[in-house]
Amino acid sequence: MDYSKMPNNKILCVDMKSFYASCSAVMMGLDPLTCYLAVVGDTERQGSVVLAASPQLKKEFGIRTGSRRFEIPNDPRIHVVNPQMQTYLRISTEITRLFNRYAPKNAIHTYSVDESFIQVDGVEGIWGGATIIAQKIREDMVREFQLPCAIGIGPNMLLSKLCLDLDAKKKGIAEWTYEDVKTKLWSVSPLREMWGIGSRVEKTLNRMGIFNVGQLAKYPLELLEKKFGVMGNQLYHHAWGIDLSELGAPIIQGQVSFGKSQILMRDYTDPKEVQHVLLEICEEVARRTRHHRKAGRTISLGIGYSRDELGGGFYRSRTMERPTNITMDLYHTCLELFAENYEKKTVRKIAVSLSNIVDDSEMQLSLFELERPKKRQLGYVMDRIRGKHGSNALLRAVSYTNAGTAKHRSRLVGGHKA
Known part of the structure; x- marks a missing residue:
């Protein structure tokens, strides 16, 4: 390479x-x-x-x-x-202001409430090298907030994240270069310790005889692409420490999906109640998709059973004929998956995601669904009303049943107590 x-x-x-x-x-x-x-x-x-x-x-x-x-x-x-x-969000905002002392705003990407990327090229002449800047940030964090942090440094977002997870969290500060890929990254096993590889992908790779990152890097690229599509290309290049995305872009380009998972506040034994929450979740997934002016073709449904029933559950996907961001399209597909796979057990977790993403403009018209453009536009109108007046300004009737959770969750911040 x-x-x-x-x-x-x-x-x-x-x-x-x-x-x-x-x-x-x-x-x-x-x-x-x-x-x-x-x-x-x-x-x-x-x-x-x-x-x-x-x-x-x-x-x-x-x-x-x-x-x-x-x-x-x-x-x-x-x-x-x-x-x-x-309070957590307010502190997170203040921490971002701290980063702004050392780098301009366009060089700071808040990845989550507790994790950020900072590109320090161009400011090293002012503050010193990247390691010195990292030390200053850690010292400021302790002095001003009494909060500990770890910092990984790399030539791209992917390697800085991997350096953080695999090295810096033990040392406080660590730096990886491309020269470190073979000696520090390739030995990583099990594969789920590699950022971006989940348990399902890990199991598939294991069945292919791939058990560490080095084996993934040496596996024929064409075979990975044949098995995983564009994701196979990404897996291969990430195993070599290569990431071409710019600061603030998704680290895994082309793997974009929109989803929501929810651990229920109680066990749901009635499948009708599960379907009520499922509709609320589909509404939120569709809203997130529309917010980015996107649509998707592949809907995935995950159901987790209660620990009282020894856990378990299922995760199934179905690709629809046309890309969509209409709530009821997602919901009806989820209902099909639920009916086909539900084992009449107590449900405690529900997850829905939409992938195979395209631009919203690629949503197709159908001679058999003349109301489709109106349904699409209605979704955007509802989003604008909720954006202006709050998420509980418009709720579906199921949210007012004993099974509904959207009404309660609208009073939360980040899904939890304020």
Whole structure:
């Protein structure tokens, strides 16, 4: 691989350690690195999900994001608190302002509430090299916010992110170059530790005889493309540490999808109630898709069963004849998938995603669906009303049933208590 033709920037990937838990710890006068603290969706519900756990709680008690409230030991040292989303978002905004001291706004990309990319090419002459800038940011973070962070440095967004996840989170600050790919990236196994590879893709790669990143990099490109399409091309080049996307663009170009998953507030035993929530989720997925002026052809439905039924569930996809961003198109396809795969068990999690994305302008007209353009336009009108007057300004009737969750969630920030 000829790296001389590849982008060779200085990009920092900054991650706030256990951000929600660290913020709550500081507000309580505790040390984020030594205290035992969990932020849960609702402290009053034993089945509530842990949103963040302090490093010490993870290390000594094995409690981490996704654990349940009832799994937290009854130990007097452990603090269990509700989230304060508005405060977390305000702190995140202030941290972005801190980054702006060292780089212009167009060189800062907020990837999530607790993770950001900063391109420092051009400002190294002012502040020093990328490592020095990373040290200054960490020092400012501790001095002004009492919050810990880790920073990975790389020549592109992908390598800076991989450096963060695989190296910097242990050391505090680390830097990878293209020369480090073979010695530091290729040995990564299992494959799910590689950013961008999920459990399903990992299982498929394992069946192909690929168990570490080095084997992925040496696998014939044409065979990967034949198996995964454009994603196969991306998997191959990412295994070589190559990422051509610009700062702020999706790290995995062409893999764009729009989705929403929801852990239900209680067990749903009635499939009719599950369908009510499913409609609400399809509405949100369609809205997110329209917000980007996109449409999609492949709808995926994931159903997770309650732990009381030993867990399990299914994940199935179906490609529709025409791309769409109309809520009811998504919903009817999901209903088909649900009817075909539901095992009459108690449901606790629902996930819907729309992929195979195209521009909205590619939505096709049909002689048999003359109302289709009106349905498409109606979606945009509803989005504008909600944008102006709030997400609960227009709700479907199912949201007012006992099964509906949209009415309750409209009062939340980031899906959790403000």
